[in-house]
Amino acid sequence: MPIANFLPFRRNGDTVFLAGQICEWNGAVAYHGKIGVDHDLATGVKAARICALNLLAVLREACDGSLDRVVACMRVGGFVNCAPDYENVPQVINGASDLFCELFGERGSHSRTAVGVATLPRGATVEVDAIFVVDCDRTSRGKAR
């Protein structure tokens, strides 16, 4: 049963808003707790990559199964559950950004905002959301009208 009442994505025209994904895999939180306390940077990068993989799964659904329809990644939002004195927030979120760039090349390059937060859903270590532009005139899933 979902713990929250929202959709994994919503689309208006060519713009897809992807809901924030935590570093969850097969139903379990893969990395729990704070970077700088419970985990190091390398683990944070892995956690961010898992968030990005989850976003890609939803994005594929938003594209009716074909990531070829991805035109651009407009924006990534990265949230790191970390100690109040942790400074390497951008390096953690690179775990997500690098995956988008590897996969989509120039189309995957994006603007980004990354911050360190007090806590995340289910105590997850990282959460990432994104806004994509897609070419999906032929699909209506999650479409606003």
Add this chain to the structure above:
Amino acid sequence: MPIANFLPFRRNGDTVFLAGQICEWNGAVAYHGKIGVDHDLATGVKAARICALNLLAVLREACDGSLDRVVACMRVGGFVNCAPDYENVPQVINGASDLFCELFGERGSHSRTAVGVATLPRGATVEVDAIFVVDCDRTSRGKAR
């Protein structure tokens, strides 16, 4: 006198950006402090619902008085002022999401990102912002051009 220099909403075409609303009611902060320290989950849900009611008041204004013009809620951003070990952030923000879904049905279903933050304006317990799509060719309030 407002404490900050910004608008309650800004519109470009059919897209309305609603500024973040705290759990303020009749000029006073209804719930102050942190979930997991000063308040429990049930109070957090009430606080999130108040944020959503404030968003609806602004959205009505953005629709020239008629919420019938609401096409879709694209995205909700939820910020919970909470203890660093608090995990039920999504459940708190459901207080806002549920209201949008009750009121607008399928049109109210949205993507969402919810995080726990260190603090919020005026020490409020919850803050929520949103992006809506509206059918408002006939209105120009807050329009970009």
Add this chain to the structure above:
Amino acid sequence: MPIANFLPFRRNGDTVFLAGQICEWNGAVAYHGKIGVDHDLATGVKAARICALNLLAVLREACDGSLDRVVACMRVGGFVNCAPDYENVPQVINGASDLFCELFGERGSHSRTAVGVATLPRGATVEVDAIFVVDCDRTSRGKAR
């Protein structure tokens, strides 16, 4: 060498997403640490203004050198690195909002969400991002298609 893999802006049609800018100046973090611990409100306002200046430099680039092409500031996101009991988050972010309003007049008025976070990239005191609408049919930099 950049610490993170992302673009300073990305544009789709008339909408420009500006990546989050910290209070960095000439390569150094101008204000480091937390408001309410290491710095007072006045310093926070200065830090937010620096973030806004950095955003303007990127926005100018997104407009092919001419800020006259700015149609509207749709949304500002403000993140304050602060103590968990700090309440004047909006007043800090006014340092950015006021600059946009001074420079662009009514075009610079925006919706906004401001929150207090656990930490920021490189330990910066403030980070601000923004979404602008621009009139730039003649430029293709950062364009989605």
